[in-house]
Amino acid sequence: MLRFVVRRLLLLVPVLVGLSVLLFAWLRALPGDPARALLGDKATPEAIARLNAQYGFDQPLIVQFFTYVGQLAQGNFGASARTGEPVLQTFLDRFPATVELALVALLFAIVVGVPLGYFAAKRAGGVLDLFAVGSSLLGVVIPVFVLAYLLKIVFAIGLPGLEFLAILPSSGRQDVRMFATHITDFYILDGLMTREFDAAWDAFKHLILPGLALGSIPLASITRMTRASVLEVLNEDYIRTANAKGLSQTLITWRHVMKNAMLPVITTIGLLTGQLLSGAVLTESVFAFNGIGSYLFEAISTLDYAVLQGFILFIAIVFALVNLIVDLLYGVFDPRMRVQ
Amino acid sequence: MTQLPQDAAGVTPTERPPALAAAMAGGVETDEGGTSLWTAALKRLVRNPSAIVGAVIVAAFLIVALLAPVLAPYRPSTTEWANQVTPSRLPAFSPQHPLGLDPFGSDLLTQLIYGARQSLIIGVVSTVLGLLGGALLGILAGAFGGWVDTLVMRLVDILLSIPSLLLAVSVAAIVGRRPESLMIAIAAAQVPVFARLLRGSMLKQRGQDYVLAATSLGLRRRSVVMGHVFPNSLGPVIVQATLILATAIIEVAALSYLGMGSPDPTVAEWGRMLVKAQERLESYPHLTILPGLCIAVTALGFTLLGEALREALDPKTRK
Numbered sequence: 001m002l003r004f005v006v007r008r009l010l011l012l013v014p015v016l017v018g019l020s021v022l023l024f025a026w027l028r029a030l031p032g033d034p035a036r037a038l039l040g041d042k043a044t045p046e047a048i049a050r051l052n053a054q055y056g057f058d059q060p061l062i063v064q065f066f067t068y069v070g071q072l073a074q075g076n077f078g079a080s081a082r083t084g085e086p087v088l089q090t091f092l093d094r095f096p097a098t099v100e101l102a103l104v105a106l107l108f109a110i111v112v113g114v115p116l117g118y119f120a121a122k123r124a125g126g127v128l129d130l131f132a133v134g135s136s137l138l139g140v141v142i143p144v145f146v147l148a149y150l151l152k153i154v155f156a157i158g159l160p161g162l163e164f165l166a167i168l169p170s171s172g173r174q175d176v177r178m179f180a181t182h183i184t185d186f187y188i189l190d191g192l193m194t195r196e197f198d199a200a201w202d203a204f205k206h207l208i209l210p211g212l213a214l215g216s217i218p219l220a221s222i223t224r225m226t227r228a229s230v231l232e233v234l235n236e237d238y239i240r241t242a243n244a245k246g247l248s249q250t251l252i253t254w255r256h257v258m259k260n261a262m263l264p265v266i267t268t269i270g271l272l273t274g275q276l277l278s279g280a281v282l283t284e285s286v287f288a289f290n291g292i293g294s295y296l297f298e299a300i301s302t303l304d305y306a307v308l309q310g311f312i313l314f315i316a317i318v319f320a321l322v323n324l325i326v327d328l329l330y331g332v333f334d335p336r337m338r339v340q
Numbered sequence: 341m342t343q344l345p346q347d348a349a350g351v352t353p354t355e356r357p358p359a360l361a362a363a364m365a366g367g368v369e370t371d372e373g374g375t376s377l378w379t380a381a382l383k384r385l386v387r388n389p390s391a392i393v394g395a396v397i398v399a400a401f402l403i404v405a406l407l408a409p410v411l412a413p414y415r416p417s418t419t420e421w422a423n424q425v426t427p428s429r430l431p432a433f434s435p436q437h438p439l440g441l442d443p444f445g446s447d448l449l450t451q452l453i454y455g456a457r458q459s460l461i462i463g464v465v466s467t468v469l470g471l472l473g474g475a476l477l478g479i480l481a482g483a484f485g486g487w488v489d490t491l492v493m494r495l496v497d498i499l500l501s502i503p504s505l506l507l508a509v510s511v512a513a514i515v516g517r518r519p520e521s522l523m524i525a526i527a528a529a530q531v532p533v534f535a536r537l538l539r540g541s542m543l544k545q546r547g548q549d550y551v552l553a554a555t556s557l558g559l560r561r562r563s564v565v566m567g568h569v570f571p572n573s574l575g576p577v578i579v580q581a582t583l584i585l586a587t588a589i590i591e592v593a594a595l596s597y598l599g600m601g602s603p604d605p606t607v608a609e610w611g612r613m614l615v616k617a618q619e620r621l622e623s624y625p626h627l628t629i630l631p632g633l634c635i636a637v638t639a640l641g642f643t644l645l646g647e648a649l650r651e652a653l654d655p656k657t658r659k
Contacts, residue, residue, distance in 0.1 A: 018498040029514050141639035143590045145597055146632035157622050278505035300509050301599045316501040
């Protein structure tokens with residue numbers, strides 16, 4: 001088990017090295033010189049020269065590359081050109097918010113998507129099946145930020161005549177008048193730990209709309225994957241055997257069907273992390289939610305290269321780690337895949 | 341019952357070409373006793389209702405996009421009615437402007453119609469570019485194998501470790517804010533997907549008998565790869581391209597929304613139209629809903645068609 005984890009982590013190294021080379025090359029390939037990109041068009045030649053010396057942009061490329069790698073190894077990912085905040089610190093500060101949002105989105109998608117997919121497969125071709133397939137298609141084709149807007153109009157701002165539906169907050173992570181104590185920066189968890197239950201409830205209310213919007217992406221994939229996978233398992237011989245020997249339906253459903261059908265679904269969930277993080281960029285910006293997504297959104301619109309570079313690298317690491325955890329979870333569902 | 345004679349009619353032993361002839365003819369795969377793969381797939385396709393719905397939507401989209409100058413009442417991106425628009429108020433719908441004006445003082449209906457054209461151009465060009473790039477890498481990896489394969493696939497792995505939207509953003513940042521940067525960015529994000537798909541597909545074909553036949557006939561490797569392996573690997577790639585067109589249309593909107601693409605804010609592009617609409621969400625929700633609906637319906641059309649195509653070509657679903 002430990003050896004497997006270590007080996008997987010080691011396999012991550014070449015990908016990360018390659019990625020940092022790519023990101024380095026990317027920064028070099030940007031139009032204009034980096035100092036001008038950082039300082040803007042109105043920079044004086046002296047300021048540019050100073051910055052060039054400060055960041056070592058006047059050194060040969062190969063020297064610059066090793067300096068860059070050395071800094072990465074020391075955990076120095078540079079600072080935002082816009083705010084001056086160090087990139088790593090900002091990422092860590094804002095990461096809990098995005099994790100909280102992504103978990104709510106994923107939880108919503110699993111709680112709705114798995115039963116929906118299961119019953120759709122049980123009654124394949126029926127009304128529920130049509131509904132499940134249809135609604136999962138809608139999740140695929142509606143851009144997440146459009147859905148986010150629509151939810152915001154109806155449930156936070158209020159349409160004329162339908163104002164009574166607008167009961168949820170439209171932006172932020174928590175009511176600013178709520179002087180909540182924060183320990184972990186996971187606001188719901190903080191509220192529960194400090195017994196400030198009104199704060200936890202308020203944080204949860206702020207998560208509902210962005211969670212629903214972001215959750216529409218994994219919901220579609222999870223529903224379809226569960227449906228396809230359950231359909232396949234239901235046709236297996238061992239299900240017929242289980243039925244023939246008179247096992248209870250509950251036992252068959254949980255021990256035989258679901259346990260076998262969940263494997264591909266778990267893989268899907270791992271692969272969805274990338275989409276969740278991309279989706280967070282758009283969702284968080286619509287709801288002014290202070291996670292890494294909304295920060296990335298601003299970095300993108302102002303072309304804040306240090307932030308883009310650092311965040312992309314961190315996101316790739318998170319993506320890889322989530323997929324490692326997913327691989328380890330396989331063992332829980334399938335003993336053949338259990339890592340020795 | 342009506343299917344039986346149809347299928348039976350196609351089965352005539354003489355129509356089944358020998359493996360050698362198939363190899364010479366470019367490896368046309370035969371299936372269902374004499375009906376070609378594509379003919380059989382087409383037959384299954386027209387029996388599938390969701391394929392019909394998808395095809396109708398795609399056809400309507402293509403007509404609107406191609407005939408935009410004829411269908412649209414005005415020219416796109418004109419701001420000639422800007423004096424009727426104030427920061428807080430837009431004029432009501434009128435016979436001259438059935439969907440009213442947008443916040444820049446352009447006719448909304450015209451902008452929506454030309455938006456279809458913009459989506460089509462960006463979607464198709466980026467998918468073709470992505471396909472070409474992916475094909476180049478995939479052919480390199482799939483045809484040579486060995487260290488070329490390892491090298492190419494590691495590069496693909498690295499690219500796949502970045503969420504596609506962020507990859508597109510990175511590329512768009514290099515290209516700068518130009519109208520064509522969206523196409524290049526979306527194409528770049530598709531390259532690793534197509535590369536991996538094509539490589540897998542080619543590896544599967546490489547072990548087939550017709551490749552052995554062609555090689556033993558003394559054909560050079562280049563003509564075996566280009567004339568036989570590559571065309572036969574295209575099936576899953578064409579399906580993927582249809583599905584990716586849907587993704588591309590959504591990603592165009594997302595990138596426009598992020599401020600990439602044309603620096604002109606009045607450009608008739610669905611995603612870009614949503615950005616300005618955001619400020620008027622409360623008072624004029626139709627500014628958000630209409631372009632959003634256009635994106636969703638178009639993406640739905642390509643998705644339905646792509647999925648139906650996949651089902652039709654998938655040997656597992658053949659009856």
